[in-house]
Amino acid sequence: QVQLVESGGGLVQAGESLRLSCAASGSIVSINAMGWYRQAPGQQRDMVATIISGGSTNYADSVKGRFTISRDSAKNTVELQMNSLEPEDTAVYYCNADVSSTRVTGMFRGSYWGQGTQVTVSS
Secondary structure: OEEEEEEOOEEEEOOOOEEEEEEEEEOEEEEEEEEEEEEOOOOOOEEEEEEEOOOOEEEOHHHOOOEEEEEEOOOOEEEEEEOOOOHHHOEEEEEEEEEEEEEOOEEEEEEEEOOOEEEEEEO
16 A cells, blocks of 8 residues: 655745645555646646656646656655745645555556645735
């Protein structure tokens, strides 16, 4: 089994910064990709930023130039540095990981989610 634990959310004012962290643990063989998604009330869950094992990154247009995703492969962690936050960034942020792990039945590849962390940006 694989677990993702997020931290770093909170309440900030517009223009300020926050840093989110996510740590993966469990019977991990390799992590193929990690990313951050967010879901505002009444909205669908959308991709914010992703990073694959080779280091390539992808960002939603709305956060390009403001957010930076980074990963520590040795520690199985991913972080999201969020600068110049806007009220529109208010949402629950979820960490996601595409993980190859070991099970009794053999190798298994699956997508896992953290529990979510609230980010609130006031105007």
